[in-house]
């Protein structure tokens with residue numbers, strides 16, 4: 001089987017022929033149909049974050065495919081069934097986080113396409129308990145971006161407790177942001193979208209954003225304050241400046257939810273304003289299996305639209321360049 005492999009941080013991925021991996025007890029092997037390119041895969045391939053993967057590794061945590069072999073003891077999945085392999089590749093199931101509905105915070109978790117080989121391949125292994133069944137009727141190319149971009153932004157809005165009539169700002173309308181805009185609309189919010197390219201802002205408008213803010217031309221904080229300030233700001237861009245800009249656009253009691261993960265990212269949080277305005281700054285990491293199931297069900301019900309362009313796996317390096325240049329609305333999906 002073919003896989004796109006990171007051998008050295010910052011170097012092009014290499015397409016390699018590898019033997020089909022054999023599922024161990026509790027695992028299944030899937031044959032991938034579609035696999036999304038999340039910006040996280042680029043951070044992984046560049047070694048951007050303090051906790052780094054160990055090359056050689058296969059990135060990808062938006063893989064969707066068909067179960068083709070069951071490891072020992074796997075009884076709840078069937079050969080021929082469509083599943084996804086999300087970022088949360090496995091959690092312990094026993095710690096306080098797992099037991100309290102926060103498996104995404106498990107300290108013993110394994111991460112797909114980071115700590116173990118991911119979906120930039122024709123075949124891969126998935127822990128059966130974390131192989132997410134994809135409901136019938138969802139196109140695998142839609143399911144792929146929902147598996148990370150969808151669940152991550154859906155969860156971030158849940159964490160923020162968004163309610164109807166609130167003003168939600170989505171800063172960065174890329175793979176994550178284009179779904180965030182839709183979930184915020186579903187929650188009944190008025191939505192402001194911030195980006196730095198014309199195409200992304202046009203897409204945000206098409207998806208229902210009420211207020212468009214071009215951060216190249218205007219200060220998002222000022223525009224948001226003219227609208228009374230945002231109740232919730234979802235920062236999804238891989239750029240620190242995008243976080244600072246919307247922090248300043250919060251109203252009293254507002255919440256900044258940090259989702260994007262720029263390399264060495266940090267912002268200055270002014271203590272006086274944070275205290276007096278009762279502002280919260282929250283980090284949010286992907287979502288649970290339950291969250292992902294809800295994301296798929298919303299999509300199956302026709303409530304969301306996934307915007308993508310398809311590429312072949314051997315176009316992986318050009319695809320990464322395109323995403324870095326901000327040219328992709330909204331996701332690249334590799335068709336296997």
Ligand code: NAD
Nearest residue numbers: 039040172173174175176195237238242259260261285286
């Ligand atoms: P993307 O490249 O598809 O989208 C980023 C968007 O931000 C683009 O539309 C870009 O034009 C826009 N942008 C860039 N600079 C900006 C600025 N100054 N102001 C406003 N917008 C700006 O990336 P993505 O796949 O959506 O991922 C975004 C980030 O989220 C990455 O850092 C990724 O690692 C992270 N991520 C986090 C989680 C999580 O669980 N917290 C999950 C998935 C991805």
Ligand code: ZN
Nearest residue numbers: 092095098106
């Ligand atoms: Zn755990």
Ligand code: ZN
Nearest residue numbers: 038040148149
């Ligand atoms: Zn991701």
